[in-house]
Amino acid sequence: MIKKKSNWPVMAFLICGLMTIAFPLYMTIVIALKQPTEMTNSIQGILSLPKSWSLANFREAMRVTDFWHSLGNSLLITVVTVVLSIVVHSLLGYAVGRNKAKSKFYSFVYLFVVSGMFVPFAILMMPLAKQTAELGLGNWFGVVLLYVVFYMPMNVLLYSGYLVNIPIALEEAARVDGASTWTTYWKIIFPVMKPMHATVAILTALAVWNDVMTPLVIMAGSNQNTLPLAQLNFQSQFGTNYNLAFASYLLALIPILLFYIVCQKQILNGVVNGAVK
């Protein structure tokens, strides 16, 4: 009964809160759609709806920031990282998860890899910039390799934790039929871990897509950009043309916004699973 009464104040509070989220996004959209001549110094001038709807800013922003190239790089890096992470991390999670209880070696490997979670990128970045350059990896593939290493601690922790709930009898049945461990893994364990694959894919994809620091440090000499990196590198070219800058920001946000709208449920589940485990 009490809960029914407190319903409206709670709703009002939540709607007010939403304004703080909606306002910066609204501002981004209206500025991106306007021309510099429509921007007066008053708030009304900046925040009013544009008089004529024009996509000219977007066309120009795409040209200035080499949008399609950056988008392509971001997609390539994210997709390859996610696929490699699912394969590599689940394999290691499996090897470690099945053995760490009885083997000193595997429990050491587990601790060794998982403690990598505490290593800040700041300490790795300078040696890695040198190392990747020496190995000819100062490009998108070098960035992918680094991501596979950086997200290994978290993902191995998740996978080996998930394996505890998968009965070993499942594998033994297959082994009795003469299947090798390798085949058993791909035929039985890998498919069973599907919910964890989804979690790992979501967490890794979000982190990789939005990361600035790794490509900034590693791809500096390659003349290639990811979507966020392009915003950083072309910032000076926008000058005081904020309409152009905001069109570019909006373009950089649209892919992840669409992804979020389509897969909202999976993303929320994935994030919660990842954090609480």
Place this chain on the structure above:
Amino acid sequence: MKNERKRTFLLITIPILALFVCFNTIPLIRGVIYSFTNFKGFGSYDWVGLRNYMDLFTDVRVGKSYLFTFKLAIVTTIVVNVISLILAMALNSKIRAKSFFRGAYFLPNVLGALVVGYIFNYLFTYIIPAFMDMIGLEAFSSSILSNQNTAWIAIVVVCAWQSIAMNTIIYISGLQTVPEDVYEAGGLDGATGWKKFRYLTFPLIIPFFGINMVLSVKNFLMVFDQIMALTKGGPAQSTESISYLIYNNGMSGGQFGFQSANAVVFFIVIVLVSVTQMKISSGKEEQL
């Protein structure tokens, strides 16, 4: 049969472990080695023993960056967790359109921190001063980003705007583990409002509080993108986070060796803070 299984596990583990060692352990060791040199990032270098570490503790700029980073991490953690807890309770109560609200409130978390920083940069530089002017508060009509005493507040706001989403979701999943009959029993004993929260709800979600504390502090100590987008460390180096200082002076400022020493100390600080936090929160759990 047993051998085949053992061999497969080894064949899986060794190459992956090698990859990890190659791009995590080796650079870590190289970073430690560089910290004992006067390496500029190019050319030849000499061993300088512990001099970088001695200099670190007397370097004003480094000291300032630690103070700033910790101030930011502590204030943002408190702000974020207080708001997240309130929001989580609101979102967990019986309301209409619950899943819409949850989805909308999580949105900031999926957006890239750099672009969000740029958007807020404009908001702080133009919109808020213009708004203050309009309502007649001329004292606040200059941008908080241009004042070295207030610029850090802008960074707190942007960090909070994005991370509240994450912490709220974790608190909601915590609140969902609290069984309804706990409240019913508490209600009979007359627990309402703050008392109900303090003695019933909060103790039951302490593990989730622990997760949030560790996540928040660690993330905010490593803050970088927001600094890059909002202030670039300024004005007057008042908002240089440790990561930003290491990047800026180490990668392009010719202080490769010195900033490596800084990074080593930073690494130790992160480990100490995280381990202490985990000890505290797991200790609390046992008391329950």
